[in-house]
Amino acid sequence: MALADLNIVLHAHLPYVHHPEYEDFLEEAWLFEAITDCYLPLLAMLDRLQADGVAYRLTLSLSPTLITLLQSDLLQQRYWHYLLIRQQLIEAEIRRTLGQPEVQCVALHYRQQLQQCSQQYHACTGDLLAQFKHHQQSGGLCLITTAATHGFLPLLRQNAWAVRNQVRIGLDTFQQAFGFKPEGFWLPECGFYAGLEQVLVECGVRYFFVDSHALEGADEKPLKGVYAPVDCGNGVAAFARDPLCSRQVWSADEGYPGDADYREFHRDMGYELAPDYLAKFFPKDRIPSHIGLKYHRITGNTEAKQWYDPERAMQKAQQHAEDFLRQRQQHITLLSRQLGQAPIMVAPFDAELFGHWWYEGPLWLEQVLRLAASGKYALQLQSGEDYLATHDTLQTLRPADSSWGHQGAYRYWINDSNDWIYPCLHQAADDMEKLIQDLKAVHLSDVQERAVNQALRSLLLAQASDWSFMLTAGTAREYANKQLEDHLARFNYLMDGLQKNRLDARYVAALEIMDDIFPTLDFRQYE
Amino acid sequence: MNICSQDRSGDEFAQTSSRRRLRKCQTAVKVSTLLNGAQVRVRITQQELKLFQSRFDKRLVLTAGAIVDISQAVSRDFAPRMQRSRQAVSAQMLRDVSQSIRRQYRSAAQRVNLAEPVCVVMPVDVEHVSVYWRLPEAGADKTPVIKLSSTDVTGSVAVFFRPQAADPLPQKMDILLPAAFENRGYQVSVGWFEEDNQFHTGLESACVGPAFAKIPDGQRQTARDTMTTLNHSGQGL
Numbered sequence: 001m002a003l004a005d006l007n008i009v010l011h012a013h014l015p016y017v018h019h020p021e022y023e024d025f026l027e028e029a030w031l032f033e034a035i036t037d038c039y040l041p042l043l044a045m046l047d048r049l050q051a052d053g054v055a056y057r058l059t060l061s062l063s064p065t066l067i068t069l070l071q072s073d074l075l076q077q078r079y080w081h082y083l084l085i086r087q088q089l090i091e092a093e094i095r096r097t098l099g100q101p102e103v104q105c106v107a108l109h110y111r112q113q114l115q116q117c118s119q120q121y122h123a124c125t126g127d128l129l130a131q132f133k134h135h136q137q138s139g140g141l142c143l144i145t146t147a148a149t150h151g152f153l154p155l156l157r158q159n160a161w162a163v164r165n166q167v168r169i170g171l172d173t174f175q176q177a178f179g180f181k182p183e184g185f186w187l188p189e190c191g192f193y194a195g196l197e198q199v200l201v202e203c204g205v206r207y208f209f210v211d212s213h214a215l216e217g218a219d220e221k222p223l224k225g226v227y228a229p230v231d232c233g234n235g236v237a238a239f240a241r242d243p244l245c246s247r248q249v250w251s252a253d254e255g256y257p258g259d260a261d262y263r264e265f266h267r268d269m270g271y272e273l274a275p276d277y278l279a280k281f282f283p284k285d286r287i288p289s290h291i292g293l294k295y296h297r298i299t300g301n302t303e304a305k306q307w308y309d310p311e312r313a314m315q316k317a318q319q320h321a322e323d324f325l326r327q328r329q330q331h332i333t334l335l336s337r338q339l340g341q342a343p344i345m346v347a348p349f350d351a352e353l354f355g356h357w358w359y360e361g362p363l364w365l366e367q368v369l370r371l372a373a374s375g376k377y378a379l380q381l382q383s384g385e386d387y388l389a390t391h392d393t394l395q396t397l398r399p400a401d402s403s404w405g406h407q408g409a410y411r412y413w414i415n416d417s418n419d420w421i422y423p424c425l426h427q428a429a430d431d432m433e434k435l436i437q438d439l440k441a442v443h444l445s446d447v448q449e450r451a452v453n454q455a456l457r458s459l460l461l462a463q464a465s466d467w468s469f470m471l472t473a474g475t476a477r478e479y480a481n482k483q484l485e486d487h488l489a490r491f492n493y494l495m496d497g498l499q500k501n502r503l504d505a506r507y508v509a510a511l512e513i514m515d516d517i518f519p520t521l522d523f524r525q526y527e
Numbered sequence: 528m529n530i531c532s533q534d535r536s537g538d539e540f541a542q543t544s545s546r547r548r549l550r551k552c553q554t555a556v557k558v559s560t561l562l563n564g565a566q567v568r569v570r571i572t573q574q575e576l577k578l579f580q581s582r583f584d585k586r587l588v589l590t591a592g593a594i595v596d597i598s599q600a601v602s603r604d605f606a607p608r609m610q611r612s613r614q615a616v617s618a619q620m621l622r623d624v625s626q627s628i629r630r631q632y633r634s635a636a637q638r639v640n641l642a643e644p645v646c647v648v649m650p651v652d653v654e655h656v657s658v659y660w661r662l663p664e665a666g667a668d669k670t671p672v673i674k675l676s677s678t679d680v681t682g683s684v685a686v687f688f689r690p691q692a693a694d695p696l697p698q699k700m701d702i703l704l705p706a707a708f709e710n711r712g713y714q715v716s717v718g719w720f721e722e723d724n725q726f727h728t729g730l731e732s733a734c735v736g737p738a739f740a741k742i743p744d745g746q747r748q749t750a751r752d753t754m755t756t757l758n759h760s761g762q763g764l
Binding site: 020021022023154155158193194213216217218400401402407408409410411414415416419422423424426446447450485486488489490492493496505506507508509510511512513514516519 | 579580581582583584587589591593594595597598600601602604605606607645647649650651652653655657659697699701736738739740
């Protein structure tokens, strides 16, 4: 019997948190935490797999926004500062917890982790993208990308130009960073609508990922369920998420990250340590707050949390990796009988789950990749392009409108908390498209040329799905509102200045500094 | 995504923006040693000394303070008027929020409101669509009525909805799709009833194809949706 395929996909994305106008900025820590907890541990994992000659295959989607953030000199410099403060805090913690061996052992564990991070970061001189590229060139890592600023495309489709530019600028940004155009594309939030497949194929995309709802509700019954990609009718392939794979990691009730032995994310020492003590490391106006220092394990459904035991958690991650593959094995046996062929199981996750939210996630993933590559199970690790290279004929059907939100619908990104966004975004896209058309044959001054490009950047930044997501989730709501208001206001300012020929060069320069995304953007390429 | 765990409280932005202004400092660069022995140049409080240049215009040099001022000026004068959600809040809080928004955005350029008449339909889920519209001037003083009509050639169906009045422009409405529209294409018209009870169409949306497929119970491969995870503390990841 042919081996089944397992396609593990990590999608890495953060909102554009870049604030040179402030000495330090709370939300920039999202990037620094993700680098420390997630991206560097993932790279360390890839280094180990390569060093051990493990024939793994892993797909990683890097969003253009994240690519830009990781390229920023300013943020790289600030990350060094972040690491330094973290290291000073841990040293103080090791002294403070003297006489509390159970706690100190966790602090020592963090010291080791931070040392590793700073060594890694120093060794690659802050260029994480070069490290990802190295692993892509080594053959283990399959790199893909997503829409320019992670716009939720189904709700931007009112203006086809806006959707096309999210896709094109995303692909162009990736190509500038990595030197090639990816074959695969991650739809932000797995948001799909009928017609999007045509935009993708026109932009050179060969395959993309959808939620299981897209195939379950397709115009024809998918003969292999979600266990084989489909041809959308124009040659572009859609791979659907396997809900069973997802459930074991994401599920509220039975997902691995909720295990009692794993680190408790929500019990943060930033709320428990004395303010005077914390003030040595953090600005006073940020105390108390989340500082990323956690000493407890989940323990159970109780507030009386026990101390975290890194060794015990590591063992549990290994057990969970074995369990994950054992369950895949059982499912493969069942599916192979039902389908008459070996299935492909697609397991996509937010990359930031691994290490940040689920601290032991990278350990689990490493073990899954090692075990899957060992030949012990009747499966092989494959990427989307690996699969398409060996499968000529796919069933043709039209996937249903869908996302990976609740019930496969769009509700999370359009509801009472955020629906005011869309008239603004649609109007701005219409205005921008018209302006670019009007300027086709017009000679512009340098500042006017830059203002048009900057208006396009502001529009793209306002379109990010992050803001509507945060407004619904209720996390960082003030920040999401402020960013939306600022990006739309900046767009309006630039349009107004262009129309009235009243641009202030200082203003334009200031906006370029703050929203320093897609530096080579040329609006004339996106008519 | 969703790494965004840290939250600012209330109107911290407004309160702290001046505090966040960067202090001038004599030390330009501080050399610090990390645990691995690497020496790094760290800038901590000298941000004000740092001068920023746009990568597109090296002649202009701006301080962080100047950039903050420009950012605030642009936001003050050009932020769009926005329609905040209706949260479960006290009347007093509503008044406070209303005053605050009015104060902040009174002078904002009302680009969206000045725009052309439009009627946009956005599918939300299998049972709902969200509609927003701006009526042409001729219908501006009328009480708007939404007409939902099927675009199928067989068995034409039309249903009318009356949106809540007094919403700011553009007006919007979340429509519960009647069962007759299940898996069918449809179009939304916004108009008003004339004195003779005839519906007058002011605007029409584009046609919308059947969007989300209703999947019968039991056909679903998983009974649950897995967007967010809870750990055993009952808190979301």
